[in-house]
Amino acid sequence: MKITLLGTGTSQGVPVIGCTCEVCRSVDYRDKRLRVSVHIELDGKSIIIDSGPDFRQQVLRERIKTLDALVFTHEHKDHTSGLDDIRAYNFMQRKDMPLYGEERVLEQLKREFAYIFADSRYPGIPQVQLYPITNEPFEIEGITITPIRVMHYKLPVFGFRIGDFSYITDVNYIAPEELEKIRGSKVIVLDALRPEPHISHYSLAEAVQVLEELQPEKAYLTHISHLMGLHREVEEQLPGFIRLGYDGLRIEL
Structure with a gap:
């Protein structure tokens, strides 16, 4: 499995329009964050989770020439608004694009x-082509995907596990039974917005606490805001198996 973090930023991205903080002025490429998304390649198949407003830029940057399915965590615009740009794949692949999401999410897309x-x-x-999913495992082109129900304040959203990889963004609570679905993953990508607590996202300390309980081989933080601090400085504070994600990071399993 090859995993590429297409974007690791919060809904405004980093830098934030009009902001002059040290993170938004940073020249470190790891501090430049597009809206959150991930590309997964497995058994010759290509799947993307979430198509935010930077979708076109992301797939061009990573030279993603084929796409077998698009999966949605939830309906917020920073996760869906790039949907129109799948047209290029329609033309190249000469077929409809399968879209997977909860019934509520698909209705919002409509x-x-x-x-x-x-x-x-x-x-x-x-x-x-629309494919409604529930909190039960489903398959895309022979690849089994297990949804992980998490809460984004009062909004239920999905994370997903594929083999030894779990991806959970936009979360501030995971019930114990859903946490068990993640346990045993070798690599986890998890939401961590900023050091201070937030109403609908894990803070840095909360994300670290969850990951220290789960103890994957490697963990990467995503959905990061400019309030997190400079990439190089934050990483120095983290346990060795936890790193900040960054746009373009590639992981192999």
């Missing part, structure tokens, strides 16, 4: 991208 689902469709719009 509202926000109404032109895709209209009875009278304009030529050249994205072509999709």
Whole structure:
């Protein structure tokens, strides 16, 4: 399995428009964060989790020439608003793009991208097939994916486990039974917004506490805001098996 972090930033990205803090002015490429997304390659298949507003830029940067499915964690715009750019894959692959998400999320996509689902469709719009998922394992092209139910304040969202890799973003609470689905993962990517507590995201200390309990071989933090601090300085404070994620980071399992 090859995993690429396409984006590791919060909903505003880093740098934040108009901000002059030291993180937003940093010249370290690891402090430049597009909206959060991940690409997974396994058994010759290509899957992306979430298509935020930077989707086009991300797939161009990583030269992702094929895409077999797009999976959504939840319906917030920083995770969905790049959906229109799957058109390129429709043209190249000559087939509809499978979209996987909860029924609630797919209904939101129908509202926000109404032109895709209209009875009278304009030529050249994205072509999709919708596949509702529940909190039960499902398959994409023979790859088993296990949803992990987590809470993003009051909004239920999904993380996902594929083999020994678990990916959980936009979370401030994981129930014990859902935590057990993650346990045993060799690599975990987990939400950590900033050092201070937040109403709908793990803080740095909260994320570290969860990871120290789970003890994966490697863990990477994502959905990081400019308030986290400089990448190089934050990493010095972390346990050795936990690193800050950064855009373009590649992991092999």
